[in-house]
Amino acid sequence: MNIVCVAACTAGIAHTYIAREKLIKGAHALGHTIHVETQGTIGTETALTQQDIAAADVVILAVDVKIKGEERFQGKPIVRVKTEVVIKSPVKFLEKVADSLARA
Amino acid sequence: MDISRILTPRRVNLALTATTKEQAIHELTDLLYHDGAISDRAAFIEDVWLREAEGSTGFENHIAIPHGKSAAVKQTTLAIGRTQHDIPWETLDGSQVRCIILFAVRLEDQNTTHIRLLSQVASALADDEVIAQLLVENDASNIIRLFSQYAETDLC
Numbered sequence: 001m002n003i004v005c006v007a008a009c010t011a012g013i014a015h016t017y018i019a020r021e022k023l024i025k026g027a028h029a030l031g032h033t034i035h036v037e038t039q040g041t042i043g044t045e046t047a048l049t050q051q052d053i054a055a056a057d058v059v060i061l062a063v064d065v066k067i068k069g070e071e072r073f074q075g076k077p078i079v080r081v082k083t084e085v086v087i088k089s090p091v092k093f094l095e096k097v098a099d100s101l102a103r104a
Numbered sequence: 105m106d107i108s109r110i111l112t113p114r115r116v117n118l119a120l121t122a123t124t125k126e127q128a129i130h131e132l133t134d135l136l137y138h139d140g141a142i143s144d145r146a147a148f149i150e151d152v153w154l155r156e157a158e159g160s161t162g163f164e165n166h167i168a169i170p171h172g173k174s175a176a177v178k179q180t181t182l183a184i185g186r187t188q189h190d191i192p193w194e195t196l197d198g199s200q201v202r203c204i205i206l207f208a209v210r211l212e213d214q215n216t217t218h219i220r221l222l223s224q225v226a227s228a229l230a231d232d233e234v235i236a237q238l239l240v241e242n243d244a245s246n247i248i249r250l251f252s253q254y255a256e257t258d259l260c
Contacts, residue, residue, distance in 0.1 A: 010158045013207055014169045017223040021230030042216045088196040
């Protein structure tokens, strides 16, 4: 599965980055490809490219706040989740996403 | 990046006496205050509680990551504390807290390097090895090394 993700939390200091790491580790463990963009207090880092988004099977928005550029994902399946869910059980969450895509 | 720019042994206390979340935040704030990173303890603590009100900062595996973005912060930094007692804290896995990482962020930080270093410390917390060490390591400089190693290998 090709995944693109945006991570963003309330303060943009801690949870955003823990969520990114957990998603990357979880996705690799399951054999998925993932790109994670962070929108934190220092702004956007590792921004998703047009190509990343075009190639994605699913968009994961691991966000607790409104993010910039959500219109980029129009037409793609989007899964919205709180950062604490992906921090707590990244693998379980990603398995669920894969399941629901397979059923769609 | 060099984590020692924001974290020194003077900002690590591996024997906090706190028995509550309030006391733990106070003890760590004192460390930062006495080391010159914070100008006003009460104002900073108030901003930490503002963030807590938006959702608890309890993590998992006995770790909590409270943080305050505050005008009382002179230098973006962090303090690390390990407690002698279990601290009740709303964590993701229901565990009681033994290690607290307090982030202090300046309101208007022109220097994004420091915030980027904080984000690398946060990233390191996704690593089970780092968490395991945080709960047992008794040497402050080894704790710092734990994060600096991570910051060096993580090229994101």
